Amino acid sequence: MSKVVIIMWKPDRSSTQTLYHQIADEIERRISYGEYPPGSLLPSERKLAEQLGVNRSTVILAYEELRALGIIESRTGSGTRVCKNKWEATPKHTPNWHRYVEGGQFLPNLFYLRRIREALQKDGMIDFASGELSAQLSPGQEISTLMKENPFTEYLGYDNPQGFTPLREELVSYLSRYRQIKTTDSSILITSGSQQSLYLITQCLLAPGDAVAIEDPSYCYSLPMFQSAGLRLFRLPVSPEGIDPEDIRSLYKKNRIKMIFLNPTFQNPTGICLNPARRTQLLNVASELGLPIVEDDPFSLTSYDGDPPAPLKSHDQLGSVLYIGSFSKIAASGLRVGWMVAPHSVVERLADARQQMDFGLSVVPQKIAAQFLHSNFFLPHLEQLRMRLLYRRDLLVEALQTELPDLVTFTLPQGGLHLWCKIVPEINDNQLFEEALRRGVVVAPGSVYGSDSGYIRFTFARPKEAEITLGVAKFASALRAVLS
Template sequence: MHIYIQRNNGISITRQIVLAVIDQILSGFLQEGEKLPSVRVLSKQLNVSLLTVVKAYRELEQQNFLYSVQGSGTFVRKKNNDIETACIEEPLTQDWQLSVPDYLPRSQLAQFHHVPQKIHLASSMVDPELLPNRHLKTAFEHLIQEDGTFLSRYGHTQGDQQLRLAMQQYLSGLGVYTQIENLLVTNGSQQGIDLIARTFVGPGDVVILEAPTYPGAIDIFRNRGVTILTVPLDQEGMRLDILQQLFDKHHPKLIYTIPNFHNPTGVLMSHKRRRKLLEMAQNTQTLIIEDDPWGEIYYDQHPPAPIKSMDEYGHVIYLKGLSKILAPGCRIGVLSASGSIFKRVLAAKANADLGTPLVTQKILLPFLEPSIVESHMQNLRTTLKIRRDLALEILSERCPKEVSWMVPQGGLNLWLSLPEWVQSHLVLAEANKKGISFLPGSSCFSVEHENHHIRLSFSFVSQELLREGITTLCEILAGIILSRKNSHSSPYF
């Protein structure tokens, strides 16, 4: 169990241990009934006092995340709060593994990216029925018939030249004008974030994230041991007044932002704020990672031009993923940067995997023809807008008045805010019993521990299942809130 202690970030060591353990429990790294390192072992690993770890474990017990058994140790509490039979019935024959240190602070996506439930509202993925599966199959068969030798060749580390040329033309349609020499094909945007992080940041560096933000980015930056500072959002995106205060006190090396239909909130950053953010980065010699997973999926009006479109001096590294909106199985993304920044990221890509598989790059080529890809995007926008509107309609009709939400102008998610006393991971346990999954909001916070939010992805399931899932979730929330009104002994606060 790895916990990276930052001794000068203003958060007490006890609190850092508490937050790290909660992160690992909620992300599934620590399973129900799993035994934790002893107080003595953990204090030695972290080079902190026994008392500090004792206080952290005690606080975690008070918050119902852990429990202790005299003579046996400390364990992750089961969701049904049953500690009588937890873990002890089965011999712990692999306890020795606790002595092997790891360097994984958390991985929220490890638990929520799969699809175990009947009604899957957890992951921002598009319904496979809306993707060009038949055409992809035809493209693959045609590719093999035309040139089967690509299966016995390595692709270029930077990416297939034809694909980069097609992506250059595609990005120009979004307002990002670049040369193919400045494009790098990645295994999805997630790898792009990872390559940038492993190239430019490490222990002691300051990275600024939005709060909340994409959980996969938090996982990556936590793994680098950086000091994470966060900036909340309003209706126009990242609060630049608060960002300026952080600039005045710290020297951040990197800012990660999702300007288009932000994940998880759905907020769209205004053009004015994009320009101001770029100016701040230029004045402080700070890098910006602009992540754009679904800027094409807008429901009301086209979003402003990307920050990268205004970037004259190479401060912005732009990431465009194709996985979610075209072919998840191909795991293709592209990174656009310039100068020595690009060269160093390219070197990191070579060290990571020597290049993205050639077969997946070749398969996507036919679909990047302007007429074909735009037709596909238009169909997605039409269908997903119907599902968004359906989800909003059900929430308006059935959700308790104590719950609020934002109306996204694009993207795949709805962000719900519950009463502060409601713990979303306990709501999730009740939803799972009904075959429903969602992403607890706590996964989207890197420093704060806000556990009263829910991210619902309306894009993966059919309209019928979407209606059933949100209706049932509203009933669960109504029951929890009613129990609070009737009794002050509710397990949800």
């Protein structure tokens, strides 16, 4: 019987590399140095897990990786061995995919976002974490009626990368009617959600090393895309009135910031609106310093009283504001229709980048969006959406007040999909997150948005209405368990 190789080594738990990658790398290295020759028998998964002090599932992943690379093979009855073929005279080498996967410039998603995605694969979880509308709040019925009434006849070739002209024309009236923004179709770029506008701006208008200001907390912290682009991030604290424009002046002096990213209306995650006086002051400071502002405005039309503050863009005399809108939070995130209103030179530059990236968004969702905006369904849908969101917000608030009267505080949002909740006693975020998961509830910890520990973002648009009260009861039981 062959002897099992001995692995005298321990993974480094403080390393940023995952444990299973470390194990796979180490075994591969030792095999290539000849320490474990072809045919040698490796320890069983259970034995190796014991030796290394890790879970068996971690060793299973490491072995899977090495098997996929053709470095080891496992046979029932004869265990896991170093492959013979791989090291013959004319070996066929499988590329080492995990080196490639780790080598790219685009950083992986944040730990909690990956954990949330994984948790939501399980049936029956109550989802307070996904920042989108539930099926009940989306206009599925209306869109399907429109599609039946208007068969698709458009030519399905590569379209203008700037976006489908009928949608851009529709957006000109939409922006004027609902957001007091006067523009033309040549100043609009259609993107795959607002997310792509943010991506294009970070990639095409900024360079590695550039400093930018973002709100604190901010949705932007949930996007490693800013770090992937090599940008240096500076914080603008959000108070109940929004950010303080004077902070921009000092950031500019100290750090030469080049751009400001804001979500001034029903901000994600806090739900706060930048107050009108500060909006004026902000535009003045930005124009004095010649600084562009990215106004990310996906939530304004969810305003529960139907009267959101006017966007910065509607007062932008100098063309300093790049305005981003989206269909995601008012209709359907899966259509992936977003838009940017910007000076023509910017639109042209970004449309050129779109052509290189993906030749522009598919015409199909663009046509659906154009029809929906044009139809008599749009306004009643918005009114219904606002009413249902307000109802859900109140359900959530009532449940939190009943279940956790002294343990949480929050400010009531007047629009948007989120409630930003502070847990009063000091708490370990990770324990609370995992304890809630065990009880079937998924929440987004505040650290995802760059905040200190002890905050939770509850999205009340995503779970079913009937799940909200139950979800809070389960969350409350998780919180009590952590505190005790």
